[in-house]
Amino acid sequence: MRGCFYILFGVTSIFGEVCISYLSLNEAEEIAKSYNKELLIAKEGTTQAIERTQQAISRWLPSLNYLGQFQGSEKKELFFNVFSPQNPFTASHSAYLSVFQVDQPIFSTDLIFALKASQLTAEATKFEQASTLNDLLFAVR
Numbered sequence: 362m363r364g365c366f367y368i369l370f371g372v373t374s375i376f377g378e379v380c381i382s383y384l385s386l387n388e389a390e391e392i393a394k395s396y397n398k399e400l401l402i403a404k405e406g407t408t409q410a411i412e413r414t415q416q417a418i419s420r421w422l423p424s425l426n427y428l429g430q431f432q433g434s435e436k437k438e439l440f441f442n443v444f445s446p447q448n449p450f451t452a453s454h455s456a457y458l459s460v461f462q463v464d465q466p467i468f469s470t471d472l473i474f475a476l477k478a479s480q481l482t483a484e485a486t487k488f489e490q491a492s493t494l495n496d497l498l499f500a501v502r
Contacts, residue, residue, distance in 0.1 A: 386502065393501045400497055403490040410483035417479040420472055426462040431455065 384392075394400060433455040440456040441449055466472060 410486040414479040417476040423465040430458040
């Protein structure tokens, strides 16, 4: 059984991508950083938390909405024609509606608390990522 293990270990070190005997500490750390699932998950969580903070900031900005609608009918209907000031109501088979709307949020404590909470969450996930990296590097060393 032991002979089989040594042969298997020898074959994997010969044909593997990285030769263990020539691997420096910095190279081992870089390999661990790039392939460790826990660290990659922590990095993704940090990225998501930063994006949620940016979403909370974007709630303070004005929102622009545009609605375009076409309506057609078989019989003639009375539609409001904005381009004809003499006769604004005309009978037609079709009409086009367009609405442009700008909304600006007013001062709200909900927006302030949501922004502060997302900033604290992003900071906490950065600390969790640093802790995961420290644990990984400790295990490699």
